[in-house]
Amino acid sequence: MRSWGLVVRTIIIWSLLLVVGTLVFIYSGRYDIGADVHHTRLVAQLIGALRDHSIDTRITGIAVPDLNDPERIAAGAEHYDAMCTGCHLAPGMTNTELREGLYPRPPNLTRFSPEPRTAFWVIKHGIKMSGMPAWGLTLRFPHEVTRGPASDQERNRARRAGG
Secondary structure: OHHHHHHHHHHHHHHHHHHHHHHHHHHHOOOOOOOOOOOOHHHHHHHHHHHHHHHHHHOOOOOOOOOOOHHHHHHHHHHHHHHOHHHHOOOOOOOOHHHHOOOOOOOOOOOOOOOHHHHHHHHHHOEOOOOEOOHHHOOOOOOOOOHHHHHHHHHHHHHHOOO
8 A cells, every 4th residue: 555655646746846847937938939939849749739639629510511602702702812811822922021920820721721610610710829810709600701711712723723
């Protein structure tokens, strides 16, 4: 029975040391949070895994509407031009001053089309500490937000067709 007590005490001591060490690190200000200094590889991987698993957990049950609806595509393109090109670019754009200063760099949606349920969730809820706003706070749902993924798909079809 003594050995279990020793194991429990050891776990408690190491846990407390980990918590104290983490708090000392956080409050020391040693980690440069500036957007002009990239994360370490480990931190970037942890944040990426957290983001991807969080989104994957939350997109279950999202029903994707008809993304080939011409009205939805046209409205999505209008929204995209007004609110998204500064960060995610448009065909023919190579960069913007806004995009240049963002870290992590937003995906170039003229070259990449996210899975529609993922796009819907990200557009609606945003991503903390990434510069991606939660458009669900300003757009009506669900019809306005689903226009973004429809526009993404149409833009990428046009790019692949050479248009």
